[in-house]
Amino acid sequence: MPYVNIKITREGATAEQKAALIQGVTQLLVDVLGKNPQTTMVVIDEVETDNWGIGGESVTLRRRRD
Numbered sequence: 001m002p003y004v005n006i007k008i009t010r011e012g013a014t015a016e017q018k019a020a021l022i023q024g025v026t027q028l029l030v031d032v033l034g035k036n037p038q039t040t041m042v043v044i045d046e047v048e049t050d051n052w053g054i055g056g057e058s059v060t061l062r063r064r065r066d
Contacts, residue, residue, distance in 0.1 A: 001039040002029050009059060010046035018044050 004025050022042045029035040049059040 001041065002033070002035050003041045004029070004043070006042065006044045008044065008046055009049050009052055011049070013044075013046070 006021060006025070021044060025042050026037050026040045029040050030037050049063065052059045054062060
């Protein structure tokens with residue numbers, strides 16, 4: 001039973017985009033590894049940019065600076 005966890009920053013991904021990710025990742029596992037789509041789990045976690053750090057600082061701060 002494959003389990004895929006996608007983490008993205010919370011910046012307005014639409015329900016349609018998330019559905020496309022779930023479908024696409026599921027199909028990729030079917031095509032590449034021959035996995036059963038009925039037992040494939042895909043979870044999307046949306047993380048606030050204040051809670052996502054790169055290079056010792058939050059994404060929020062990095063984006064303000066750039």
